[in-house]
Amino acid sequence: PSGNMPDYLAGLNPEQRLAVETTEGPVLVLAGAGTGKTRVLTTRIAHILSTNRAYPSQILAVTFTNKAAREMKTRIGHFVGEAIEGMPWLGTFHSIGVKMLRRHAELAGLKSGFTILDTDDVIRLLKQIIQAEGLDDKRWPARQFANMIDSWKNKAQGPKDISEGDARAFGNGKGRELYYAYQARLQTLNACDFGDLLLHPIRIFRENPDVLREYHQKFRYILVDEYQDTNVAQYMWLRLLAQRPGGERPNVCCVGDDDQSIYGWRGAEVDNILRFEKDFSNATVIKLERNYRSTAHILGAAAHLIAHNEGRLGKTLFTDHPNPDDGLVQVHAAWDSEEEARAIGEEIEQYQRKGHNLNDMAILVRASFQMREFEDRFVTLGLNYRVIGGPRFYERQEIRDAMAYFRVVAQGADDLAFERIINVPKRGLGEATIRQVHDAARARNTPMLQAAAELAESDELKPKARASLRQVSANFHRWQELLENTPHTELAEMILDESGYTDMWKNDKSAEAPGRLDNLKELIRSMEEYESLRSFLEHVALVMDAEQQEDLDAVSIMTLHSAKGLEFETVFLPGWEEGLFPHQRALDEGGRSGLEEERRLAYVGLTRAKKNLHLWFVSNRRIHGLWQSTIPSRFIDELPEAHVEVAEGGGNSYGGYGVGDRRNPYGSSRFDKVESFSNTYATPGWQRAQKNKTEATSRNWGNRSGHAVERIGYGEVDSGFG
Numbered sequence: 001p002s003g004n005m006p007d008y009l010a011g012l013n014p015e016q017r018l019a020v021e022t023t024e025g026p027v028l029v030l031a032g033a034g035t036g037k038t039r040v041l042t043t044r045i046a047h048i049l050s051t052n053r054a055y056p057s058q059i060l061a062v063t064f065t066n067k068a069a070r071e072m073k074t075r076i077g078h079f080v081g082e083a084i085e086g087m088p089w090l091g092t093f094h095s096i097g098v099k100m101l102r103r104h105a106e107l108a109g110l111k112s113g114f115t116i117l118d119t120d121d122v123i124r125l126l127k128q129i130i131q132a133e134g135l136d137d138k139r140w141p142a143r144q145f146a147n148m149i150d151s152w153k154n155k156a157q158g159p160k161d162i163s164e165g166d167a168r169a170f171g172n173g174k175g176r177e178l179y180y181a182y183q184a185r186l187q188t189l190n191a192c193d194f195g196d197l198l199l200h201p202i203r204i205f206r207e208n209p210d211v212l213r214e215y216h217q218k219f220r221y222i223l224v225d226e227y228q229d230t231n232v233a234q235y236m237w238l239r240l241l242a243q244r245p246g247g248e249r250p251n252v253c254c255v256g257d258d259d260q261s262i263y264g265w266r267g268a269e270v271d272n273i274l275r276f277e278k279d280f281s282n283a284t285v286i287k288l289e290r291n292y293r294s295t296a297h298i299l300g301a302a303a304h305l306i307a308h309n310e311g312r313l314g315k316t317l318f319t320d321h322p323n324p325d326d327g328l329v330q331v332h333a334a335w336d337s338e339e340e341a342r343a344i345g346e347e348i349e350q351y352q353r354k355g356h357n358l359n360d361m362a363i364l365v366r367a368s369f370q371m372r373e374f375e376d377r378f379v380t381l382g383l384n385y386r387v388i389g390g391p392r393f394y395e396r397q398e399i400r401d402a403m404a405y406f407r408v409v410a411q412g413a414d415d416l417a418f419e420r421i422i423n424v425p426k427r428g429l430g431e432a433t434i435r436q437v438h439d440a441a442r443a444r445n446t447p448m449l450q451a452a453a454e455l456a457e458s459d460e461l462k463p464k465a466r467a468s469l470r471q472v473s474a475n476f477h478r479w480q481e482l483l484e485n486t487p488h489t490e491l492a493e494m495i496l497d498e499s500g501y502t503d504m505w506k507n508d509k510s511a512e513a514p515g516r517l518d519n520l521k522e523l524i525r526s527m528e529e530y531e532s533l534r535s536f537l538e539h540v541a542l543v544m545d546a547e548q549q550e551d552l553d554a555v556s557i558m559t560l561h562s563a564k565g566l567e568f569e570t571v572f573l574p575g576w577e578e579g580l581f582p583h584q585r586a587l588d589e590g591g592r593s594g595l596e597e598e599r600r601l602a603y604v605g606l607t608r609a610k611k612n613l614h615l616w617f618v619s620n621r622r623i624h625g626l627w628q629s630t631i632p633s634r635f636i637d638e639l640p641e642a643h644v645e646v647a648e649g650g651g652n653s654y655g656g657y658g659v660g661d662r663r664n665p666y667g668s669s670r671f672d673k674v675e676s677f678s679n680t681y682a683t684p685g686w687q688r689a690q691k692n693k694t695e696a697t698s699r700n701w702g703n704r705s706g707h708a709v710e711r712i713g714y715g716e717v718d719s720g721f722g
């Protein structure tokens with residue numbers, strides 16, 4: 001280390017330094033988990049800025065989650081300061097996409113105030129379109145078509161680009177027409193879906209060379225984290241931005257790990273790693289091999305597991321100083337998921353008593369339905385937790401309703417939002433009236449809000465419905481006028497009061513009503529942080545995890561997919577059972593690739609832990625409301641004996657059952673103890689399952705099913721059941 005080496009470089013190893021200091025030309029960093037890839041990217045930005053190679057605003061950095069973007073922003077904040085040169089463009093593909101699209105909305109046939117539809121909206125819209133084509137939406141479910149559209153968009157395919165086979169596969173061969181109709185409707189609604197946030201910019205770049213040139217001049221340095229998970233559309237977008245005409249070498253740096261590619265099911269292509277070297281000639285390829293994150297045991301377990309995959313580029317990982325005090329990876333067995341949650345809760349409290357922070361602990365699940373059990377348990381214990389990657393708060397009914405009001409005020413053409421609340425609270429507007437408004441809007445090619453106002457003045461409706469519609473449209477008209485000059489929190493409160501929405505819950509006698517009113521208050525409070533109603537709406541559409549209180553000491557609960565790139569002192573991995581992990585869908589596929597992706601997901605899970613790692617499996621699990629007896633995941637068998645031990649007790653209170661038949665077809669003798677745990681439970685399993693089933697059905701699940709968070713096109717996605 002030389003005397004004048006800047007601080008930010010001093011701690012790096014030689015390969016990391018090379019990756020930071022090779023600022024010019026294409027660079028590909030290909031390296032295993034915890035080797036400092038993200039750190040290299042952050043340091044690279046710092047280096048570019050402090051050596052005055054570019055202004056902050058000339059840097060484009062793509063992260064996989066909004067959380068990662070925020071962290072990076074904080075870490076480089078020091079180098080950016082309060083500079084007049086602006087901030088780097090730093091965020092997910094989608095958040096950068098939306099920023100670009102707002103600037104050039106008119107080139108995509110949109111107005112800049114366009115709405116971003118969430119999955120729910122998309123499905124509702126598609127259902128209408130499918131019905132309008134005279135198709136039975138039970139036979140041709142909107143959800144299925146939404147998934148198809150998403151996967152086309154991930155491949156950067158618009159309606160005219162999809163294959164004949166794809167077009168024929170849905171809606172009696174009307175797939176293409178439906179896709180066209182959907183895009184046309186989006187245009188009328190002045191809206192787009194997540195896929196469009198990249199697709200529109202790609203089209204704009206292709207059709208408007210001057211716009212693309214502007215971005216070429218602007219972005220002197222481009223950086224991409226988690227590169228192994230880019231899909232075709234993202235890669236095209238990136239290549240358009242990076243490749244300059246005239247053979248000028250782009251300063252683009254991508255970092256990734258093929259072993260952590262876990263979004264194949266959503267169109268990500270590991271081949272993009274190989275394509276990089278082809279598309280960007282003379283790229284510097286750098287390997288990092290030293291892991292700074294995990295103990296030797298955790299690393300050993302992870303490396304051994306991932307070695308079972310065949311399709312790998314292959315790489316080594318080592319850690320310098322194995323510490324004799326480091327604990328082995330612990331494998332625990334439990335009777336069922338309730339006991340699993342109880343035991344993990346106890347373990348967390350034990351760690352807490354030993355002085356560990358809750359912030360340093362995480363529970364990573366394969367499917368989001370697993371979360372409920374932990375949430376229930378932690379609420380009982382009074383243990384703080386936060387769910388990352390799923391906006392539970394913004395998904396609540398009352399929040400969605402309130403947001404629908406705000407959306408219509410901000411963007412009068414937002415028919416989906418308008419339809420949601422046109423009769424909420426009840427205003428005597430029946431289905432027939434709403435359909436009439438709908439049809440009138442169609443016929444006149446106007447937003448429903450406007451059609452409602454016009455219908456209210458015609459004699460096509462009964463007097464009561466007319467009065468009601470007149471009232472609604474007058475209200476919205478007034479709120480829209482107040483939009484520019486009234487503080488937005490005040491306006492929001494006014495909207496909820498004057499519309500009768502707040503009263504609706506005040507008059508509601510159900511047990512949940514007071515909680516809903518509190519949530520609405522919290523919603524208004526959370527708006528204070530934003531400049532305007534529009535920027536708040538955009539935030540909600542985009543950001544999934546910001547509603548969590550960052551400063552609270554709390555255990556994190558999230559899916560394995562959203563844990564990518566993160567690290568925690570202590571990690572719990574529940575649900576390592578065949579059918580859940582590896583997921584049944586991957587097993588049903590039969591091929592190698594689905595199973596290997598599951599294994600990479602397991603590798604991601606293991607490598608999130610710095611010091612303590614606990615794996616769990618249960619003998620009985622309720623899946624889709626049905627109890628099933630389960631066997632331990634084959635991944636448990638694939639862990640090396642030297643780094644793993646089967647925890648005694650593990651919080652289970654069911655020891656002492658006789659050994660049943662061998663149920664684990666993948667079982668080797670390596671994990672005798674694990675097997676005997678599972679065998680132990682195998683015999684009496686069905687009896688207990690029966691008992692639990694009756695308990696479960698007699699329990700009131702109320703609104704507790706709201707955990708299936710699905711965000712098509714986002715970093716934060718659950719790929720759970722259903």
Ligand code: ATP
Nearest residue numbers: 011012013032033034035036037038039292293565
């Ligand atoms: P992943 O593949 O999981 O995204 P990564 O390769 O991005 O991992 P980082 O998150 O950048 O790895 O780094 C892992 C941990 O190691 C972080 O806590 C980071 O601060 C630390 N680290 C990285 N490089 C060094 C270094 N040279 N000296 C000390 N600590 C380091």
Ligand code: MG
Nearest residue numbers: 037038039565
């Ligand atoms: Mg990383």
